[in-house]
Amino acid sequence: MGVHSIEGGFTPKECDAIVIATNAAPAQEALLVGQNRDHNLRRSDLVWLDEVDGMGWVMDRLIDVVRKSNRDRFDFDLREFAESPQIATYEATEGGHFKWHSDIGDGPVARKRKLTLVAQLSKPGTYDGGDLEVMPGAHIVGASRAQGCVTIFPSFHLHQVTPVTKGTRHSLTVWAHGPAFR
Numbered sequence: 477m478g479v480h481s482i483e484g485g486f487t488p489k490e491c492d493a494i495v496i497a498t499n500a501a502p503a504q505e506a507l508l509v510g511q512n513r514d515h516n517l518r519r520s521d522l523v524w525l526d527e528v529d530g531m532g533w534v535m536d537r538l539i540d541v542v543r544k545s546n547r548d549r550f551d552f553d554l555r556e557f558a559e560s561p562q563i564a565t566y567e568a569t570e571g572g573h574f575k576w577h578s579d580i581g582d583g584p585v586a587r588k589r590k591l592t593l594v595a596q597l598s599k600p601g602t603y604d605g606g607d608l609e610v611m612p613g614a615h616i617v618g619a620s621r622a623q624g625c626v627t628i629f630p631s632f633h634l635h636q637v638t639p640v641t642k643g644t645r646h647s648l649t650v651w652a653h654g655p656a657f658r
């Protein structure tokens with residue numbers, strides 16, 4: 477099952493507005509499913525979109541994009557958005573990265589993740605590295621780095637963010653949930 481890419485899911489102006497609003501909110505160090513702090517696996521700061529004022533329109537857009545993508549490409553049984561979208565900040569100075577992982581976890585909510593959506597919030601020229609790569613089969617698909625581009629894939633696919641080696645990368649992730657695959 478493939479990786480779906482939607483150019484212009486957000487405009488560059490909208491991406492900048494999300495980053496500016498996020499930077500004003502206090503960040504938490506990213507925890508993994510199961511709440512373990514493992515810098516070897518992941519190094520980034522996280523802000524929950526629900527905790528940033530004036531971001532309701534962002535959730536509305538994400539819902540539209542997921543609905544359309546699911547209708548056109550996946551046809552999964554999706555029922556809810558059970559978690560707040562997360563905005564991640566990967567800093568070169570901190571070796572920001574996220575090693576190969578699947579988003580389906582053991583917890584009651586992470587277990588129900590079915591589609592993962594990632595929006596590129598940073599301009600491609602402002603950071604080096606920080607590539608989102610997805611493995612839908614025996615090959616690796618590199619996500620578009622275009623600002624505002626949205627990449628959608630089944631949450632069980634392995635994916636990684638390569639280390640950021642210069643500058644800062646911001647991304648927005650949201651999951652759509654539903655009954656377990658069978």
Ligand SMILES: O=C(O)CCC(=O)C(=O)O
Pocket residue numbers: 564574579594608635637647648649
């Ligand atoms: O930042 C990204 O591009 C991906 C983030 C991710 O894989 C996650 O939050 O599970």
Ligand SMILES: [Fe+2]
Pocket residue numbers: 577578579592635
């Ligand atoms: Fe992930």
